[in-house]
Amino acid sequence: MKICLDDRFTISSDKYNLILIDKQNGKKERRHYFANVKQLSNFIGELKLREGLDRCEVNLCKNSPIIPSYSSVIEETIVKLERYIDECIHGKK
Secondary structure, X not given: OEEEOOOOEEEEEOOOXXXXXXXXXXXXXXXXXXXXXXXXXXXXXXXXXHHHHHOOOOOOOOOOOXXXXXXXXXXXXXXXXXXXXXXXXXXXX
């Protein structure tokens, strides 16, 4: 099984683990191993958050009560990613 999430991430598996293959341009391919989909989706979400913060792509606004907190948006996105990966693995998509 190989699931291509985007040009950077591919998900594979072996007998015991889910394997996230991280291919960045100009860098060596990195593999990360996870026991379940929840751990895998949390890792991707937190990785993207750290990279966004490094590039200052996350804007925080304390004055607007209409805008949800960034942590709730990130948690919701991670849950959606987890569902998507689970559907891909089990053949629902």
